[in-house]
Amino acid sequence: MYRKVQKQDTPPESFELPFGGKLASDNRWVVLAKIIPWSEFESEYAARFTEEIGAPAKTFRMALGALIIKEKLGTSDRETVEQIRENPYLQYFIGMSAYSNKPPFDPSMLVHFRERIDMNLVNKINQEIVKKVLESKEEVEVKSKKSEVEDSKSESTNRGQLILDASCAPADISYPDLGLLNQARKQTETIIDTLYNSLLVKNINKPRTYRKRARKDYLAVAKKRKVNFKERRKAIKKQLQYIKRNLAHIQQLILDGTSLLKLSNRQYKMLLVVAEVDRQQLWLYENKKRSIEDRIVSLSQPHIRPIVRGKARAEVEFGAKFSVSCFDGYVFLEHISWDNFNESGDLKSQVEAYKNYTGYYPESVHVDKIYRTRENRTWCQKRGIRMSGSPLGRPPKNVCPEKKKQAADDELIRNSIEGKFGQGKRRFSLGRVMAKLPHTSLTSIALTFLVMNLSTLLLRLFCRFLCQFFKITSFFASLINESNVLINCRQQKLIFTPA
Structure with missing residues (x-):
């Protein structure tokens, strides 16, 4: 449920401070609050809340203002909430009417703010x-x-x-090298533990995953400063074999009576990602290639793709x-x-x-x-x-x-x-x-x-203010210089005034 705010352009003088005083009207956050059209896009933000039940959602100004503060200050979600709690100017920027020492919202709300205010609305x-x-x-x-x-x-x-x-x-994300297969192997081991513990009748032994040996084989290569092509290829083959064995164990556990419904949503999604990573890496290994279409480079963020840029710092981003x-x-x-x-x-x-x-x-x-x-x-x-x-065409000579x-x-x-x-x-x-x-x-x-x-x-507004200030000061300076010249001339009797 969302309740629209009737008045959002409150002046900074009406903001209540605990020890008296007023907010400065030339503060950067006060100036930004006047520039951003809060009320014009509030209806589009409110349309995302269809139900009329539940606790009222945070206002559009508070949601967008918190995201702008986080990006402007370069802080984390928790630090952004702390900065807002300590600074009255930031509280005025997000639409609060009085200073409060309590956090205006939980740091986890910033995730929901980024979901509700999508890229098109920001543009x-x-x-x-x-x-x-x-x-x-x-x-x-x-x-x-x-x-x-x-x-x-x-x-x-x-x-x-x-x-x-x-x-x-x-x-x-980290660079998608041998560590990607090591993470995929560990995820399959966790899934095997969950599925085995969910069996009602444990009439079979727990599948052996050789996780200690697999980690030892991974560290034997990962800890080296320089790894040649043969060593890396051999290590990739071993990790692929471990993953293949674990996926076969998961299939056997399903045949023995367990179900994928016992997995959480995150584990089920991770199982699908690991299966696709195993397929891609196996194809790359067998065909001795370095690229494949829609290659997954991160288990937690499978939507990320390698972008070949050819820059001096990094050829691939x-x-x-x-x-x-x-x-x-x-x-x-x-x-x-x-x-x-x-x-x-x-x-x-x-x-x-x-x-x-x-x-x-x-x-x-x-x-x-x-x-x-x-x-x-x-x-x-x-x-x-x-x-x-x-x-x-060919460049001209001259x-x-x-x-x-x-x-x-x-x-x-x-x-x-x-x-x-x-x-x-x-x-x-x-x-x-x-x-x-x-x-x-x-x-x-x-x-x-x-x-x-x-x-x-903001920078242009500040430069415009400086230009106006220097114009005024130069005008008064010229008047002062002219008056000083007149005084000097009168003192030296160069200018005669009638009695």
Whole structure:
């Protein structure tokens, strides 16, 4: 059950503090609370609660605010709740009307918040916030001045610069080497114990799993600093044999009278994953291959796939691949998938999304080499969009200085989206997604881009305040200088005033 909040835009002066006083209106959390349109998306959040019974759910502002705080501060679920309990500004940000020393909710509620607020809702909120900022009076004045200058140079209706790129958000898993088979073997041993204990008539001996010998064989290879190909292949064969024997024992226990219904949901799901891992690893071993379609690299997160990136740091990354668009310093998540995909196929949809969002096509699209296909170049040329990079074909011998300067400027413009990726992976949680479920992981990735845009917006508001402050101080400084000059002139009798 969900109860809608009638009033969410309460001023910070009305927030009750235990020792008196008021919240500062220029605090970053107070400013962010004014920027985010809480009430506009509350109805969409409330539609997810169909039943009219049960305890009332937490408000939309509290759910989204807690997720933003967690991403902004880079804390865990438990630490996020502690930070909210200790900080009155954070309590005001999530919609509380008075300070309380008690936790507003249990840390486990953050998992439910990530499930209820999915990736699509976060993207809508991100787009709405940026759209309101771009339509504000200051942004409209700046854009009108830029458009007048551009229209004087050319009659094109295209405006703006669109930057496209793709990256990967690695998940929190270990490298899928021999340890994956060792974990699969241990899971089968636990399942055998559960099924054997559930037998009503134990007229058979407990199956022998040789778990001590299997662990000893695994550690004999895992503890070595350098393992050659033959040793690793021999160790994989042994672990596959142990898993095969355990799966046969599970089948025999079912024939002896037990049932898979005795397993918990987690154990049943793990049994299916282990069976698929055994099939894939056996095929790789027999065919001496290193890749297979839909390869499982983690037992706890079987949805994760290896993404071949070919980067200097890591040739293969394990996580979700996504493509984003960037313009005016704001980043938007366009396409995300657990499987690898060619990002050049997203160029048309991203440009069309830019037109639907702004009302016009971009003047130029700044992309890397993989986007510069013949089809994409022709499509952009028909719409008057200039694509960055050198043209197709053999490079000319002599290049004019103007084209060289334009190519250098295009690379500088495209560097901004690389900086956004660095900001998301070093400052925020894009470099290591800690969520385990597939839908909550997508929500965490979308929240990263939302918080990045909010941080950009806060920085611009602060810079605008500094500009206004320096303009005022420079004005008063000029008045003071003029008055000092007049006083000095009068003291030296250079200026005569009538009596």
